[in-house]
Amino acid sequence: xxxxxxxxxxxxxALLLAPGxxxxxxxxxxxxxxxxxxxxxxxxxxxxKLFQKEVIVSSNASWVFRAAxxxxxxxxxxxxxxVPILAVPLPFDRVGDLLVVVYLLLLGTFFLALxxxxxxxxxxxxxxxxxxxxxxxxEPAIALAIFALALSAGSTNLGQIVAxxxxxxxxxxxxxxxxxxxxxxxxTLAETGxxxxxxxxxxxxxxxxxxxxxxEYSGRYLALIEWAAATKLLIFFSLLGNLxxxxxxxxxLTPATVAIAVFSLLAKFIVLAGTVAVLExxxxxxxxxxxxxxxxxxxxxxxxxxxxxFLLR
Amino acid sequence: xxxxxSQLSVLxxxxxxxxxxxxxxxxxxxxxxxAFRWQSIVLALVTAIVAYFAADHELYWVAGALLLxxxxxxxxxxxxxxxxxxxxxxxxxxxxxxxxxxVAGLLxxxxxxxxxxxxxxxxxxxxxxxxxxxxLVLVSLFVVISRKKALTQVVGFLMLENGLALLAIxxxxxxxxxxxxxxxxxxxxxxxxxxxxxxxxxxTFESIDVEQLNHLRH
Numbered sequence: 001x002x003x004x005x006x007x008x009x010x011x012x013x014a015l016l017l018a019p020g021x022x023x024x025x026x027x028x029x030x031x032x033x034x035x036x037x038x039x040x041x042x043x044x045x046x047x048x049k050l051f052q053k054e055v056i057v058s059s060n061a062s063w064v065f066r067a068a069x070x071x072x073x074x075x076x077x078x079x080x081x082x083v084p085i086l087a088v089p090l091p092f093d094r095v096g097d098l099l100v101v102v103y104l105l106l107l108g109t110f111f112l113a114l115x116x117x118x119x120x121x122x123x124x125x126x127x128x129x130x131x132x133x134x135x136x137x138x139e140p141a142i143a144l145a146i147f148a149l150a151l152s153a154g155s156t157n158l159g160q161i162v163a164x165x166x167x168x169x170x171x172x173x174x175x176x177x178x179x180x181x182x183x184x185x186x187x188t189l190a191e192t193g194x195x196x197x198x199x200x201x202x203x204x205x206x207x208x209x210x211x212x213x214x215x216e217y218s219g220r221y222l223a224l225i226e227w228a229a230a231t232k233l234l235i236f237f238s239l240l241g242n243l244x245x246x247x248x249x250x251x252x253l254t255p256a257t258v259a260i261a262v263f264s265l266l267a268k269f270i271v272l273a274g275t276v277a278v279l280e281x282x283x284x285x286x287x288x289x290x291x292x293x294x295x296x297x298x299x300x301x302x303x304x305x306x307x308x309x310f311l312l313r
Numbered sequence: 314x315x316x317x318x319s320q321l322s323v324l325x326x327x328x329x330x331x332x333x334x335x336x337x338x339x340x341x342x343x344x345x346x347x348a349f350r351w352q353s354i355v356l357a358l359v360t361a362i363v364a365y366f367a368a369d370h371e372l373y374w375v376a377g378a379l380l381l382x383x384x385x386x387x388x389x390x391x392x393x394x395x396x397x398x399x400x401x402x403x404x405x406x407x408x409x410x411x412x413x414x415x416v417a418g419l420l421x422x423x424x425x426x427x428x429x430x431x432x433x434x435x436x437x438x439x440x441x442x443x444x445x446x447x448x449l450v451l452v453s454l455f456v457v458i459s460r461k462k463a464l465t466q467v468v469g470f471l472m473l474e475n476g477l478a479l480l481a482i483x484x485x486x487x488x489x490x491x492x493x494x495x496x497x498x499x500x501x502x503x504x505x506x507x508x509x510x511x512x513x514x515x516x517t518f519e520s521i522d523v524e525q526l527n528h529l530r531h
Contacts, residue, residue, distance in 0.1 A: 175445075178327070179331075299415075300334065300414045300415070307422060307425060308445075311425060
């Protein structure tokens, strides 16, 4: 019973923290660029504003356009129940492993792309086609990075991967894990629309990917999509933080360990957010034609990770 | 103790290989030189780690010489060369980036396949890094044949040499100091000769694009 309560708490916490995480990255970026920046809770205010606004839907839109925000949001919420954010093993571990997590996230991306195509605006179609290109290239890299972890743990179950790394701390520094971390980090940037692939800070530019797809949305639909996008970032961050550096994740369910888990999670998020902010300040957006090259770097890292975990087992 | 030694040596070898793979993704001579410099520094570190765990004092000297020659002197000379050909900063390969990355991945797998008997034969804790060193040798050969500019071919050759040095260190804890010094001298001499070649190529064709050498036939 207690485990189920924790499971729901974890999902709620993830949903509540997600906009704050996006706000934190924006604030850090602003400070690094010598701007004062909006406060960290700005995304919460934006979400509140969007939920109160009227929804305007194009007359060409079909049911896909109306259903997509709910599908995107609910698939993301489902993932927050499966990923070890605070504790392992979770009771829902039986329902889904790493593969389910990745493909649930892709299901959201798929519906977002459909919705972008649905209204027939040129930007929507362009964004959808780009998003699909990036997703198709990122997918083999994610799969390989996951297999590298699964091979060294002997299971694709997220809880078991975490438990295995906790039991053998040396594996966290093994080349397989480090290379897979690199691969997954690049994929995280690609999947969550961060800088070298997509610029999250601009609207109405010819280079945008995510923003182009959601351009037609307004009001609570847009709020749901933005919230889901923020949660996706949080999910990828907790995969990076908890699968590769599992220390702090609660193994036994006592108040003390859960408190430690919350604090270590926040610390990991701050470090990862700082890394992303520094990266986004230092580098420029890649030309669209160089994105496949970056993703093949990630694929190569994943391939090497699998080879070394397979052969050095 | 052995576990940690093996862990560290594999980690170092992976880093050395990664710096070799960076060549395939970056364009621009400066990035190539930086990658080579960092690779040599990591190689020197791996040598020092082997020296520490194997309690072999001669290897410290090798590590020091590596750091001095390949970490400081040769990158410095490369930098000077780069400054002399400012028009040649952008590098265009024969094979596009995405393909060459996939080819490099396959080459590393091939490296694993061909070092299998070697690894099976060895009893040293460092044996797990040998396939990575062989992978680096193959990848640098690929860099040499797939790039057009003479300068990048030189960097590829130097990385090949790094790969061989890594293989020797991991496979046998290094060769005797006197042989190692001879190898270093050879590398330096070879590098200087190649430098002269590059200057000559530049004199003749006003470019260091080796495709131009085809004109010599007519």
